[in-house]
Structures are given as C-alpha cells and as structure tokens.
Amino acid sequence: MLFYAFKTLSPASSPKPSSLLFSDLMLPVLSPMPSSHLHLLSPSSPKPLFRSFSSLRTPSQTPTSVNNYNHLIQMLCKRGNLKQALDLLPHEPSPTQRTYEALILACVQRNSPGSAAVVHRHLSDDGFDQDPFISTKLVGMYSHFNALDDARNVFDKTSQKTIFLWNALLRALAVGDEGEEALLLFRDMVLVGIELDSCSYSFALKACVALRSCEVSAFERVREIHGHALRHGFNSRVHVATTLVDCYAKLGCVSYARRLFDRMLARNVVSWSAMIACYAKSNNPFDALKLFEEMMVLEPDIVPNSVTMVSVLQACAGLAALGQGKIVHAYVLRRRLDSILSVVNALITMYVKCGTLVSARRVFDGMNGRRDVVSWNSMISGYGIHGFGTEAIQLYQEMLHDGIAPSTLTFLSILGACSHVKFVQQGKTLFESMIKEHGITPRAEHYACMVDLLGRAGQLDEAIKIIEEMRIEPGPTVWGSLLGACRIHGHVELAERACSHLFELEPMNAGNYVLLADIYAGAKMWEEMINVKKLVETRGLQKVPGCSWIEVNRKMYSFVSVDFMDTHTEELHALLVQIVREMKGKGYIPNTDVVLYDLDQDEKEQILLGHSEKLAVAFGLINCRRGEVIRITKNLRLCEDCHSVTKFISKFARREIIVRDVNRFHHFRDGFCSCSDYW
Template sequence: MLRKITDLLLHPSRLSSLVPQSIPCKTPISRRINPQFPPDSSLKALCIKGSLKEALLEMAIQGARVKFDGYDSLLTECVNQKAIREGQRVQGHMIKTRYLPPIYLKTRLIVMYVKCDSLEDARQVLDGMSERNVVSWTAMISAYAQRGHRSEALNLFVHMLETGTLPNEFTFATVLTACNGPFGLEYGRQVHSLVIKSNFESHIFVGSSLLDMYAKASRIHEARGIFDKLPGRDVVSCTAIIAGYAQLGLDEEALELFRQLQKEGMSSNYVTYTSVLTASSGLSALDYGRQMHNRIIRSELPSYVVLQNSLIDMYSKCGNLIYSRRVFDNMSERTVISWNAMLVGYGKHGLGRQVLELFESMRREEVRPDSVTFMAVLSGCSHGGLVDEGLETFNMMVHGQDIEPEIEHYGCVVDLLGRAGQVDKAFAFIKQMPFEPTAAIWGSLLGACRVHANVPIGEYVAERLFEIEPQNAGNYVILSNIYAATGRWEDVINVRKLMKKKTVMKEPGQSWIKLDRTVHTFHVRDKFHPKREEISAKIWELSVKIKEAGYIPDLSCVLHDVDDEQKERILLSHSEKLAMAFGLMGTPQGFPIRVVKNLRICVDCHNFAKFVSKVCGRELSLRDCNRFHHISGGVCSCGDYW
C-alpha cells in the first residue's frame, strides 16, 4: 500500500493534477428527480413525525411512484433511528421497483449501514456503485477509520486515488486518523505530501488531524509546527495539541500552552479540560487541578462521564482521595472506568481494605468488572499487604469469571507475594506461569529481593534482567543495594564496572515541591538552588532534633564503602530531604507539605519524614514513582509496607 501511494506521488499526472476543486455530480437532475412525480409530501410528513413504520407502509402502497424525495426522507429517518431492517426494506423496494438511485441516495445507504454498524453491507453498496463521488468514498473510509480498521481505510483511500477521484478536506482529515500503529507515521507522511500538493495543509480540519497524527507518533515538534502555521484555530486544533503534550508526559508544556491559548481567547470543551486534568495529574499539581475543576463548574458543561473520570483520577494522583470519592459519589452515571479510577486511586494510596469494599459495592450494583478492575484490586491488595485476599481475588478471576487472566495479572500476584516477603513462593509462581515472564515481573521480584535481602534469587533475577533490558540502570542499582546491605562491597564495585562497560547511565533522583505558584526542583547534593545554604542548615537542624526523638540513619541505603559519618552526609543530601526542608522553611504551620519524587523513596528518607512529621507537628505527603505516603504524627499511611 505504501508503494502505491509513493507511486502516485511520483506520477502526479495520474491524479489529474491534484488541485482543490469541487466535484460535480455526474448524474443529471432529470434522473435525480423525475418531473412526472412531484415530491412525495405524505412520505416526508410521516418521516418528520418519526412514524417510520407508517412511512414504510405508505412506501409499499405507492409502489413505483416513490421517487427521490420519498426515498431520501425514508433513509434519513432510518439513519436517525439506526433502523437497519427498515433501511434494508427501503433498499429492497428500490430494487423491486427498478428505481435507479442517484449517487446521493446510494451514499445515504452507505451512511445508513455505517450508522447501524454493518460495514459489510455498506461496502457492498459502495462496490456496487457504477458512479462514485468523493462523498461516497469518504463515508466508507471514515467508517473504517472510526472503527479501528486502519488497513481497510488506507487501502480504500489508495483505491479512490487510483480511480481519479480527488480527495477533499474531509477525506484527508478522515484518512489521517487511520495513520497510526507500527507504520502509521510512514503512511501519515505520504498522506501529508498529498495534502500539501492539494493545498489543504492550512485547512482547520486537515491541520488538526495532521497535528494529532504527529502527536500520537511522538513527533510533538512537528505537530507544534503545523499548529503554529494554522491561519485559524478552533477548539479542536487547540485541544489536539494540548492532548498531544499531555499524552507524551510533557505536562508542563501542556499546561503552559493551555494558559497561553486561554489568554488568546481559546474556548474549551470537555476534551480540552480532560487533557489539562491529565497534565495536572502528571505533575501532581493539586492547586491547578482545583482551578480546572472550578472552571468546569462555571462553564456549566454537561456531566460528561469521561470528564468526571478524569477528575477522579486527577484528585487521587494529587493525593486528595476525599475529593476523588466526592466526585465519584455525586456521579449520576458511572461506567466501569469510573469504578476502576476510584479503585486504582485507593490502591495507589495503600488502602487495600477500601479497595476490597469498593469492589464488593461494584459487584452488588451488578457492574461487570473488566481486566483493569482485577488489576486494580490485585494491585490494591499488594500495596496493602492483603496476601490472602489478593490470592482469593486471583482465584476468583481464574475460576469464576469469563475474563482470562493476562500476564499483568500474574505480575500482580508476583508483586503481592514478593512484597509480603514470600520471595521463594513468588519465584515458584513465576516458574508455573503460562506466560514467559516479562522484565516488569522480574523487576518486581528483584525489588522484593532487595527489601527482604534474598541474595541468591536476587542474583538469578538480575542476570535475567541484564539479558532482557541491558540498558535499564535501575536493575544494576537494585543489585548493588542487595550487595551493599550484606556488606559485599567488592560485588558492588563489580556491578558499577559492569554498568560503565555497558555505558549504562543511572537516572538521577529528583524531587519537586510547589511554593508560591513556583515548582522547585531538587537533585541529589543540589548545588544550584538559590537558597541551598539555608536549606542545608535547615536539614542539619532537623537532623539534630529528630535524633533526640529516636531517629537513627539507615546507613544501608548508601552504596559507597565509606565511613559512617560520610554515609550520613550522603543520606542528608537526598533530593526528597532537600525538598522537605525547603517546604518547612516556606510554608506556615498547619499547611501540608507535598513532595513528588521521580524514583522510589528510600527507607531512610521515609523514616526521616516520619520523625520530622512527629517533631515538627506537620503533615507530609510524599508521592514517589509507585505510590503515595501520607505522614502525620509520625505515622505513614503505608504502614511501613511499600
């Protein structure tokens, strides 16, 4: 197919000199409306009333007298009611009375079958047309694209070009939505070339589809270039570029662009707000998420389920489960996605009991769980230390549901057993799985080996991971942790040499805290923050206070064979400690301190935060790459189980 498009590009004469122009209807007006019979007002009147059965009876009575207007009204009402059997009767009546429908009516037949999800019948109508126009082709291409039949949509587009029919803006906008998947970018670039030749690049519909195609292919800079060149922008194009940034995890860029477009007078719809909420979730920007919620309320948008689901997800990822549950409880309609969002939220916060209670409520309301539901429940049991309940849920899925467990569900069981210290049992479970274990499953077990100091299995698992993903620095670091915890410093050095040999770079730890509408970023041993000296002094002050309360630094978290004093200095330079100290300096008493970290929080930083919370009387919220830690009065919501 790609070769065909390329061939057409290299021989533009075959496309009849691609220039935008209207496509005249080749069917003469005399064939479209027979002057012998005036427009059938009775059929139209019945269709306007929505009396489709009576209209069909009237069609049967009139027989061969039914012409263009009557058929048009009947097919329009069949489309409105998605009445496929009635539409088939209309088509059968045309055949029986030997009526030769014009292109317009045959296209209406295609649309009718598409609306009724009968693509095979729609394609038969298209293939049976002796004459087709761009609208006929586009209707069928759109049907394939919207239902995920990418290959069929692209092949039909090529077939249309080969017949000499010139695409219009709607054709291009539609076919670009089919340009995704493994070869989507290649096809998309070819279609983009045709768009340029046809001079449709600046059209708002085509431009929006182009930038969306590039954004989904992770080519956000190309998408932004198209967006910036659009002579006019509407809510669709603005939303497409914002969503592109958010979907790629470029959350700050998404929020900044939204702010900029708001100043330029951009209007927003529920899809826009959904994308902005996704970006707020990624940054754990609770204040900004609340502002978006207020905007949504003021805009008086209808209660779109997808928007409310995004609010649940945003609040839970920003650490405010009370608001998540409030949105959930106030929903007039809930889908399985709504339940899943709330279940995942509870699981991320380690509230395994609440996960199980909500799951039971879901079953009582006879909402059918899907594979994501069971993933959320198993993960919640894993984070909450509910081993028996998790295994029972997995057995329920295997024996009592129509959903076949996927490899991710098996991975949750491995994580469940590993976190609980049952490393040998988790290892045996992996060997009995009907799937080949993935890097994620081995990684979960390796993390459990680090926590529970299981060196033999840890070494075996690490070797498997080095084969599967040799450039993942995290695996080398965890193995180093395992060796360091047992004092095997020579092995720690060997792991570092192996990393250097394979040019593996460790991702540096970073922590963020937002104060006065500014996000402050801290790195390990940060030397660039303007208040680094005051922060360092604050950390030492805290260290002295919490030691008096019983804090003992966990020196096993340091992967260097140095003396204890140096190890303690290294621990105090961790990014989350710097962010906590800065938060204590910059927020008044009574306000919670919210810190986000890109990696897993270490044991010493977790203990440090608990003692700081107790001594200073402050509430701390730490979000790492795995979960939330809500710490108050020296107690963490995770129960020291994470």
C-alpha cells in the same frame, strides 16, 4: 560532597516563580463541590411518544398521502422509536431517500444491528443500494457496528463511487483499527486518480496511528501522507494540520508536533486541545498548563471545551498541583462543564492524584446515578493508591451491586489496592473471580499485579508459579514486578533470572540495572555490582534523576540532586542537619545502604541529606503555614532513609506530610506512615 539544586518550574527568565494563573480563572479557591452544581447530571425526562401513531397504524385508516408515512417514519426515528418505525415500513409504498437515511441513523443511535439488516434489505428491494448517498450512510452504519466486511460489501456493490463513499470506507477501516487495509485503500484512491479532499487525508493519517504494531513504519507512512498533502496544498487546512500534530504527537515526536503546531496559520479549539493533550499524555504536565495559559492569553475568542478541560485536569493531576486543580474545578463549574461525564471523571482523578481523597469522594458522591465504569475505577484506584484496601474492595462490591460490569482496568485497580496492603488472599480470590465470574481474560498487566502482590508479600515461589503458568508471554511488566519483589527480599538468583529477560526486552531502561546493582550491593556481591554499573556506562544509559516537587501558594518548586550548594539551599540544608542531629540522639541511624557509591560514611550521609525528597520536606516546613498539610510529589519510589526521616519529622514537627511517589501515596502523621512501612 552535597548534592543539591533549587529550581522553579516556572520560566527561567522571571525573577520570581510566576503562578499559572489566568485572569479569567482568578476565582476564590473552591474545595468542596456543592452538590447543587451537579443537578445537570440528572437524566432529562423522556419525550412523549408520537401521539397519533397507533391510530395511523391500522389499515382502515390509511393515510391520504404517501408523504404522511414517510414523514411519520422520520418522526419516529428522530424520537428514537426505531421499532415502531420499522413496523410501519412495510405499509409505505415508496420510502424516500430521507426516510432511509433517518432509519439508518436510528439503527446507529439505538445500537441495533438486527434492525440494520432489516433496513438494508428493504432499501435494496427499493433499489436504493445503488444510491451513493445511502451507501455512504450504510458504510458509516456498519463501521459503527464494526462490521467491516459488510461495509466493504456495500462499497463494492455501489457502482457510482463518490468521494464521500471512498472516505466513508477509509474512515471505517481507520477507526476499525485496520490501519494496513485503510492505507491500501488510500493508495487505490491515489492510483485511480480520485480527487482527494481534506477528510481523505485526515482518515489516512488516523490509519497510520492505528498501525502502531510497527512504529517506524507508522512514522514513515505519516511522512509520506504529510508529503502528499504538502504537494497538493492540503497541509494548511486546519483539520489536516491538526491531525498531523496529533499523529506526530501519538508517535512520540512531541517537539516536532509542537513545531507544526507553532507553524499553523490558523488554530481552533481542537488544535489547541490536541497539543495540550499531547503534553499531558507525554508526561509534560507543566508544558500542558503553560500552553493552556497561552491559549487564554493569545486566543481570547477560542473557548476551551470539555475535551480541553479533561486534558488540563490530567495535567494538574500529573503535577499534583492541587491549588491549580481547584481553580480549574471552579472554572469547570462556572462553564457548566460538570454536566459532562468525562470532565467529572477527570476531576475525581485530579483530586486523587493531588492527595485529597476526601475531595475526590465528594465529587464521586455528587454524581449519584450518573457514574460509569470509569468513575468507579477512578475512585477504586484512588482508595488503592492511598492505601485503603478495605475501602477499595468495598467500593468494588458497591459497584457490582449497582449493576456496573467491571472492566479489565477495574481489576488492575483492585488488585493493585490489594497489593498495597498485602491482601494476598483477597487478591487471589478477586483474580479468580475476574476470570470465572466476569469472563475477563487476564492480560500481562494483571499477571504483573499478581506477581507484585505475591512477590512483595514474600511468596516468591507462588509468584514464579504464576509466571510459569501464564498463557501469554510475560512482558516487561511481569518481570519488572518480580525484580521489584526480589529487591525487597534480597533474592539474587531470581533477580538475575528476571533481568536476563528485562535486559533483552527493554535494554535501555536504566531502572532495571539500578535495581539489580542494588540487590547485589545488599548481598555484598561487590564485583557483580560493579559489572552491572559498567554495563550501564557502556550502554550509555542515563539514570532518571530523583526529583521532588511541592506547591506553595499555587507556585511549583522542584528539587533535584546536583553537586553544588548555593545560597538558596543553605537554609534547607541547615534545617536538615539540625533535624538529623536530633534524630540521631533518638537512635536514628542513617540508612547508607541505599547509597551505591564507594564513599566513606560521612560522605554517604551527606548524599542522603541531599535527596530531593528531604529538601522538599524542609522547604515545606519553612514555607507552609502551620496546620497546613505538606504535600510532596516524587518521580521515583521513596528510599528507606527518606521514609524514616519523614516519619520522624511528622512527629517532632507535628506536621502532616503526604508524599506521592511513583507507585502510591504515603500519609505521614505522628511518626507513622499509612503504608505501615510496606511499599
């Protein structure tokens, strides 16, 4: 029985797969980013200081009018010269509301809590602590410093509480991750009979997402506030409706979010971006691109901005749609959005995940002087997942040399990089330095990296030691890493131990059961294997079907394994049969161990032949131009048999084949893989 299917990722109704092109984006494919396009990234020259400041400061030159001082302080604040403005404050007999507003704003912009205290003291002395306008500004300021107690204090002490003041505190609590507190405040607002506005609803909804600790209750609260908004006619306001879409999306209700989005009476660029981001984040990159295309077609007046493009690039990265990504890159350059750091960072990740490390590096190199920690992390992880451990470590050191402080994600990237190339000692040293030199407390994910590094390298005892000495609860990531290592080394007992936790922590994750069954099969423990399979059945779990896809001429073709053949597939099948026949002549033995069904040898070989990755490779051989790299993406880990077949093909068809699996990239060339068969 041969498993096979052919489908395109484009709408089923069209006879030919349509490309994801937008007339507006129809540009020649651009691969290198000319550095001249990055000139906008250089910092702008500083503005001159206020010229007459020093002369005005001396007491002998007292200004004739009070307004001069107020004006001067405000000017200095505007220029970001907070310190000089503060020095001037004691000389001013009667600062105005505007002056204090400017000072508060400057404290936020300069990120200076110390100056904030000085300003607060001054304005209290002047009696402005009862001014609801100033109080609103103060609450916003304290929110910026995450000083929620101070924010609440200001609120409590102000007797005349306007809706702005209520909203300011509500916002402060919501963005300060105090969802519970924010919702209590919202309840107070309703009970006291405050007339809510759309901002109140937006903030309260944001607070629900901040709850997250208990998603069920978060969902209930969103529904409550949604209902309230509905009864008071606020649900159709574009801000509220957009927030609702975003809330449901963040709580995992993607199709419901879409339904609300479709029902919106008016949408703006933020509404569209929120929905596109929802798809990009929830592993629906194709839907994200489709929606982006729709936005161009249906709403010619809405112009995508940098936030939109970050999500679109994320979707290209998720799909590994290089051709599409290049078009988006060209669009970004045309719209000058490459002056926005987050967009450039998203470009790096897009190229990394599309398998073109060189292009990613070119973008990274073009950023000289304007890289933040995200840019570095993206490039380091890029080297890591492409199997360039040495380069990843080197770049990490360059980053330190540049004075950029590494983050928790830097270490996840660099430890992952070590793991891919079996750099056990380097990984250990880096993990130590993370704690001791950089003061970063390891999270479960870091431990998972270490367990993966040690475990896959065969040091299972050390891996266990790491878990036992952890100061925090080892979550599913840690046990999952251990289980993966057990599969490689056929360690049944440890696998059982890992699974005893995993089946408890994530009972619905079919992957864990499959791995355990795989390990039992490897140890020829058939009875145990069958029991695990039964468990999967009784719990009603669905194995994630293997799926591979390939982009040809900017169209996506995806392959999954099903149990019938049709006319599309015969050509691919025939090609694979021929390849395998040749390989067998050269000593290839199909690795039927990976097939966990009770079938005879021939049937098992047939199933191997139908693995989605082989079909995608065959499709690539037929449809990609000679000399062109065949790029394939797979949703799971590569199986051993596909790995060896692809190695063979790379040599005898003289094709370079790059496969992205769920963990890393494999570059096949001349019969070898960049992973050195360690993955």
